[in-house]
Amino acid sequence: MSIDAVKAPFASAPLPGPTDALLAELEEIYKDLHANPELSMQEERTAGIAAAWLTRQGFEVTEKIGGTGVVGLLRNGDxxxxxxxxxxxxxxxxxxxxLSYASRARGTDRFDQPTAIAHSCGHDMHVAWLMGATRILAENRxxxxxxxxxxxxxxxETAQGARAMIADGMVKRFPKPDVTLGQHVMPLxxxxxxxxxxxxxxxxxxxEVTLFGxxxxxxxxxxxxxxxxxAASAVxxxxxxxxxxxxxxxxxVVTVGTLRxxxxxxxxxxxxxxRLNVRTFKDQVRARVLAAIKRILEAEAEASGAPKPPSFSVLSEYPVTRNDEAATHRVVSALAAHFGTERVHEVQPATASEDFGLFGAAWDVPAVFWVVGxxxxxxFAAAEKAGKVDELPANHAPDFAPVIHPTLRTGVEAMLAAAGAWLVAKAPRS
Incomplete structure (x- = not known):
């Protein structure tokens, strides 16, 4: 589907992009977050930085939702x-x-094992994007x-966070949104x-599966x-x-990531x-693959004369991320109007997974999720010309880190353009 097919006459709220001064401030925040990463459900420092920032912008801030989650509300009329x-x-x-600001952090993971820690998925950039967008929204009420x-x-990263916030009463404690919007840095x-x-x-x-011998x-x-x-036979x-x-x-996709x-x-x-991971796009395929995995592991145990069947425990479950069609049309129209159609492209589904969609499902409202290069x-152009795009560092690789510019500006402006497609545009004062 082309961008022309999704254009619609939505009146977007006019919001300026980040100034050079704000970008410089966000760059320093990003580098600090990158150098000081925190593991899933341990994000105390990062959450504190986000909460303090929102408070300074005049948001109503609630902390420790579902553990370390932060919600800020900026009410600006009807x-x-x-x-x-x-x-x-x-x-x-x-x-x-x-990088000069590379992480040297260490901690303990969810399996109580010591580990290095790194922002190898780009969530530090996501935090900086939202901080920039909230500053501009606050300054342009x-x-x-x-x-x-x-x-x-x-x-x-562990599919715990959205569920924890929802379980902590997020849907009842905060206003029902008309739309939920999210974006992710990717190797584009x-x-x-x-x-x-x-x-x-x-x-x-x-x-996580334990085979007994x-x-x-x-x-x-x-x-x-x-x-x-x-285990070797099963793998x-x-x-x-x-x-x-x-x-x-x-x-x-079926991946065995741990064998001990x-x-x-x-x-x-x-x-x-x-410990194994499965990625699927269809519910019926998901059910078939999971059933096959269980059948194979149980059969290998029986064939080996194991004293008891394997034990199975769920480490994480991510739903398929589905974008609402009408809401996506509205967002893409705003993005294309802001960036130009040459920078906004339809892409194929990705085998990455997200828990972002749980928010829209919990409120029963549209969700839109897009990616930023x-x-x-x-x-990238050189790799594309050489047919080696797949060799570029990608999310979850130890050498992945987005280039700061123009990624930082693009993400802030994309978030503002998408939000502006929904917020009421006020007439300029004479």
Whole structure:
């Protein structure tokens, strides 16, 4: 679908872009956040920075929603309520960007394991974007009417944060928005924006599975039921789920990201642990893939003579991110009007996952989620020409970090343009 097909005569609230002074301030904030990342549901420092910023802009601020979540309300007369969301958490990754402001932080992850921490998904940029947008909205109240709800969300990387905020009464404690808006930095050319209606991002399911065996001395394998062999066989068989149980017209991803068993080379352990991740776009494909995984793991255990079936626990569940068609048309029209059609492109669904859609579902209101490029344009163009775009650093890679300019300005302006498509445009004073 072309941008021309989604254009509609919506009157956008006229909001200025960030000044050079504001961009310089946001750049310093971004570098500080990047150098001081915090893991999911541990974002105390980041949340404090966001809350203090909103308070200075005149927002009504509520902290510690669902743990470390922050909500700011800026009421500005009659008009729609627009929710703008940024996620705050970082990843248990050792950064390798070589940047002067690279993270050296360490902490303890959700499995109580020591780990390095890095903003390898770009959530620090998301926080800076929303901070910039809220400053401009606050300083230009004469240009728009309505209510802006700024949401700084914890725990996106573990799919805990949105659910925790909703469980903490978010839907009842704050005004019902007319639309929920979110954006994410991605490995596209910086300054470019990607959008689509309908399915934008895949569902994501993560499981932890324990396979049980019987331990023994490494020299006496006949006395054991070896969970290492059991796990290895299971991992290889799981590779056939997508290739042999999913139709070529559908798609899915099954990844075993963790396989742990034993502590010593001459000891056969009594259990093995797998952590795996599944991405799907259709509910029926999701159900089929998850059922196949469970069947294969249970069958491998039985074939090995395991003393008991595997145990399964859910680590995270992300819904499919679906963009409301009419609301997306409205947002894309505003983005194209602001940036020009050459910078706003329809994209294919991505196999990344998000919990952003839970907010719109909880309120039963439209949601729109789009992506903003973060790769240096010259570098991206060179990679594209050489057919090596897939070799560029992407989210969750240790060497991923968006180029600050023009990514910072683009994200702030995109958020403002999208919000302006919903807020009431006020006539300028004479």
């Amino acid at each position: 008009g729609p309520t627009v929710m703008l969301r940024a996620d705050m958490d970082a990843l248990p990754i050792q950064e390798s960007t070589g 004469n240009a728009w009417g309505g209510t802006v709800m700024a949401v700084f969300q914890p725990g996106e 050319s910086a300054g470019e924006i990607g959008w689509r209606t309908g399915t934008m991002l895949s569902a994501g399911d993560s499981w 019987r331990g023994a001395h490494g020299s006496m394998p006949q006395k054991s039921i070896d969970p290492v062999v059991m 290889m068989r799981l590779q056939t789920v997508v290739s042999r149980e999913v139709a070529m017209t559908d798609s899915a 068993a034993g502590m010593n080379e001459n000891v056969i352990p009594d259990h093995a642990l797998l 973060g790769i240096d344009p010259a570098r």
